[in-house]
Amino acid sequence: MKEIHITIYPPFWTTWWFITLIALLLMTALAYGINSYNKRKYRKKLMELESEHKLQMERERISRDLHDSIGAYANAVLYSTELLEKENVPGERSVLMSDLKFASKDIITSLRETIWALKKDNYTAEDCLLRIKNFVQSLSRYYTKIQFSVTGDAPPVMNLHYTKALNLVRIVQEAVTNSLKHAEPKHISITSIEWEGKWELVVADDGKGFDHEGAQETEQGNGLSNMKQRAIDSELGFTLSSETGNGTRVCIIV
DSSP states (O other), rough: OOOOOOOOOOOOOGGHHHHHHHHHHHHHHHHHHHHHHHHHHHHHHHHHHHHHHHHHHHHHHHHHHHHHIIHHHHHHHHHHHHOOOOOOOOHHHHHHHHHHHHHHHHHHHHHHHHHHHHTOOOOEEHHHHHHHHHOOOOOHOOOSSSSEEEESSSOTOOEEEEHHHHHHHHHHHHHHHHHIIIISSSEEEEEEETTTTEEEEEEEEEEEOOHHHHHHHOOOOOTTTHHHHHHTTOOOEEEEEETTTTTEEEEEEE
């Protein structure tokens, strides 16, 4: 008798090793899917928290800015008003009235600039220079004995975040206002210079100047600390030079 032995192998998809491999792949895919979902959910939550944090920071910045600027001027108005009520000397009353006018104008200017800055996310350098020109033009109506000049052009393609634009404009305004209040100048100039992709604004006057080194040591000096802090907050280059009798020069670099 003859015998024939026939061995029939099952298809590979029914073998234990294939089934095990498929099970492992399915488990891996499931784990990857769950992990990816959790990551997306975590990133979304993180972005929401970051947005809320940025919004809160921006609210605090605006609140601080309004408090530091308008609040300070409002206190000055209140203080000068109280002194004015008690003062009987005509000359002193005139000085106090002048201080009140300055503080009132500063409040209006500060509020206008804050509202202007919040209208858009970004501003061009030309927008900022135009804002500075409008500010100087309004001053020339009141200070007819002082010669104001704004020369030079802004970089045509430079864009600034609104916080940087606001701080830049306010530093220039602070420099001009300090000159009017303290320097008794005959001429105040603002020069716009573009060089090597940077933008430089120079505010100079021919007033009586002040002891810059002494002002730094005593933490005084015509709002110097405020201008420096604005420059630091917006990563602007800032230098100030002044000597008694030789005027003052403020330089901002963007």
